[in-house]
Amino acid sequence: MCTVCGCEAAVMEEKPHQERLAAAAGAPVRDHDHSHSHAQDHHHHGHTGGIIDFGGGLAGAHVPGMSQDRTISIERDILSKNDAFAHANRTRLRNSGVFALNLVSSPGSGKTSLLVRTVTHLKDQWPIAVIEGDQQTSRDADRIRATGVPAVQINTGKGCHLDAHMVGHALDHLSLGHGSLLFVENVGNLVCPAAFDLGEAHKVVVLSVTEGEDKPLKYPDMFAAADLMLLNKADLLPHLDFDVSACLAAALRVNPRIQCLTVSARTGEGLAAFYSWIEQRASAMADPAGGPA
Amino acid sequence: MHEISLVESIVELIEDERRKHVFSRVCMIRLSIGALGHAEPEALRFCFDAITRGTIVDGARLEIETVAGEGWCSGCRQTVPLEERFASCPVCGIAEVRMTAGDELRLTEMEVE
Numbered sequence: 458m459c460t461v462c463g464c465e466a467a468v469m470e471e472k473p474h475q476e477r478l479a480a481a482a483g484a485p486v487r488d489h490d491h492s493h494s495h496a497q498d499h500h501h502h503g504h505t506g507g508i509i510d511f512g513g514g515l516a517g518a519h520v521p522g523m524s525q526d527r528t529i530s531i532e533r534d535i536l537s538k539n540d541a542f543a544h545a546n547r548t549r550l551r552n553s554g555v556f557a558l559n560l561v562s563s564p565g566s567g568k569t570s571l572l573v574r575t576v577t578h579l580k581d582q583w584p585i586a587v588i589e590g591d592q593q594t595s596r597d598a599d600r601i602r603a604t605g606v607p608a609v610q611i612n613t614g615k616g617c618h619l620d621a622h623m624v625g626h627a628l629d630h631l632s633l634g635h636g637s638l639l640f641v642e643n644v645g646n647l648v649c650p651a652a653f654d655l656g657e658a659h660k661v662v663v664l665s666v667t668e669g670e671d672k673p674l675k676y677p678d679m680f681a682a683a684d685l686m687l688l689n690k691a692d693l694l695p696h697l698d699f700d701v702s703a704c705l706a707a708a709l710r711v712n713p714r715i716q717c718l719t720v721s722a723r724t725g726e727g728l729a730a731f732y733s734w735i736e737q738r739a740s741a742m743a744d745p746a747g748g749p750a
Numbered sequence: 751m752h753e754i755s756l757v758e759s760i761v762e763l764i765e766d767e768r769r770k771h772v773f774s775r776v777c778m779i780r781l782s783i784g785a786l787g788h789a790e791p792e793a794l795r796f797c798f799d800a801i802t803r804g805t806i807v808d809g810a811r812l813e814i815e816t817v818a819g820e821g822w823c824s825g826c827r828q829t830v831p832l833e834e835r836f837a838s839c840p841v842c843g844i845a846e847v848r849m850t851a852g853d854e855l856r857l858t859e860m861e862v863e
Contacts (some may be wrong), residue, residue, distance in 0.1 A: 526863045527773075527862060528860070528861050529771055529773075529859060529860050529861075531763065531764075531767060531857050531858060532858055532859070533857050534855060534857075535756050535763070535781070535855045538759050538762050538763070539759065615754070616755065618752055648752070649752035649755075651788065652788035652855075653752070653755075677835050678835070681836070711836045712836075
């Protein structure tokens with residue numbers, strides 16, 4: 458059975474939405490376009506070559522009914538469906554002792570390079586898996602897999618962000634043992650992913666020093682949603698006019714609780730602090746009663 | 751353009767309502783959108799017709815109520831208007847203001863027949 462939507466049968470190719478509608482409502486799903494082949498505990502979503510394709514559109518149908526004009530009060534958060542899937546993911550990850558980070562940034566800030574360096578450093582001590590989100594191609598997942606770490610690529614099609622439903626299905630494709638690290642690299646976009654909780658422990662926002670130091674003020678939602686900011690490409694600072702302290706002040710103005718680390722994915726500068734930030738929290742997730750060893 | 755996803759989520763919520771109420775058509779839906787929130791009303795309007803076509807919401811009128819930003823200023827000990835999500839208090843100019851309104855993203859009601 459699909460552990461996210463609960464459906465008993467098959468495929469998800471053209472109309473992922475119908476399945477989402479029924480799944481989130483807890484309705485039995487019998488006739489959706491969603492194929493699950495479970496021979497190896499594995500199923501498909503327009504899934505070729507390790508890519509899960511969520512580019513399909515909305516489909517619905519009118520059901521005739523009879524009634525008079527009337528007003529129905531609803532009063533629900535528009536994101537409540539996503540939040541329900543995110544809650545399910547978070548519970549599932551916590552029960553498995555898996556520490557999950559959601560990496561968000563503009564395109565080109567160096568998220569994938571940071572991840573490649575990070576998983577290469579940590580993979581001997583921790584079981585690791587990566588979920589990569591991009592509109593198209595499996596190039597990022599290929600870079601991760603080249604390190605020996607398993608990766609699932611989600612292609613969002615026209616979508617500009619990952620949502621919790623996509624991540625839930627990607628989790629079905631990964632075998633995450635107790636005490637694993639899970640990195641989710643979101644679609645490169647400093648606006649849209651801020652609104653969509655995926656069920657992660659923390660959002661980590663990556664900003665590179667080749668961008669403006671006032672970016673936290675221009676795109677406050679993402680910096681407000683993140684718990685850690687990595688200021689990447691620090692090796693380029695001698696060649697730029699980037700004002701690190703102004704950037705940190707901007708981030709703290711938007712989010713007084715955000716932690717900041719200045720790093721370089723290229724040289725490794727500052728990454729030891731990021732690794733220990735991860736390991737402290739991952740240890741606590743894997744052994745909640747353990748406390749500091 | 752995550753407003754596309756938001757409109758898809760609205761359709762899902764209305765599909766939920768159809769399991770509770772009998773109706774054949776949605777004439778109007780009303781949203782409550784915070785001025786400092788995650789959605790841009792014009793972008794919602796822009797994609798609404800395209801995304802709802804062929805769904806139960808097809809042809810519905812979209813009404814959006816904008817909720818102005820407000821926050822609680824710990825210095826003034828009062829609710830003050832907020833123009834930006836993380837602005838300082840417009841009255842005392844200093845204190846941290848905790849946003850109390852303006853982040854809404856709600857489907858409030860609909861008219862059906």
